[in-house]
Amino acid sequence: MVLRRVLGSLGAAMALPAALVSCVAAAPPVAAQPCPDIEVIFARGTGAEPGLGFVGDAFVDALRSKVGGRSVGAYAVNYPAGWNFDSSAPAGAADATGRVQWMADNCPNTKLVLGGMSQGAGVIDLITVDARPLGRFTPNPLPPRLADHVAAVAVFGNPLRDVPGGGPLPALSGTFGSRTIDMCALDDIFCTKGLSLGAHFSYVENGMVNQAADFVAGRV
Structure with missing residues (x-):
């Protein structure tokens, strides 16, 4: 029940006004490196370093x-990943x-991949997610100019x-x-009605990470 309430808090976080989501300035480059062929922008799960x-x-x-000889860069989404979802997820x-936005402006030929865990x-x-009411969610999707860069x-x-x-x-x-794969392990407590916390941490061992990589490789 506690974990269910935590999940409910994440839903509340997503219901915050779009202005809060868009108030942070565009992320600066991590380093002055050549643009990669592909960049993965990935958000870690709660409590991860x-x-x-x-x-x-x-x-x-x-x-x-x-992906053969193509270069793959990685950007770790900079956010708290903490238990206060009301501020953490929008950040x-x-x-x-x-x-x-930064990649679209500075590396327009790089194919972007969005990813996240938990x-x-x-x-x-x-x-x-489409900009329409969805329970307590109020999505603020990327505008078309940016969405076009996401493979x-x-x-x-x-x-x-x-x-x-x-x-x-x-x-x-x-x-x-059509560009998205959403992996949910059997009985994962956070994406099913199941009760297995272990399943939530099984995505590498159960092959779903590799399956997702196959899907993405076919689209970049």
Whole structure:
């Protein structure tokens, strides 16, 4: 029940005004490096140390192994990934949007991939789900100018699946639906009605990270 209430808090976070999501300035470049052929913009899960998180690291490694000689950069969404979802998730959405904008302006030929794990999947939901009421969610999707730079979306343990009116991300995004894979492990407590916390951390071992990388490689 506690975990269900936590999940409900994430839904409340996504209901915040769009202005809060868009108030953060565009993300600056991580380093002055040549533009990669592909960049993965990934939001880690709740409580993970700053970086891509273990699922994000595995996903980027798997994708690199599937795209031949093309270069794959990675950007870790800069956000708290904390338990105060009311501030954490919108901050992540703002930073992810800023990074997409920066890449579109400075590396227009780079194919972008959006990804997230757990709360990080919720961050990606905020900028990809259609702009219409969805339970307590108020998405603020990327504008067309930026969305055109996103080749694929991959999320894991997505809490949007287990909220009223929710479901798999591809079904809730007219813009990104065909470009999106939404992985949910059997009995994952955060994306199903199941009760397995272990399933929520199984995406590398159960093959779903590799499956998602295959999907994305086919679209970049």
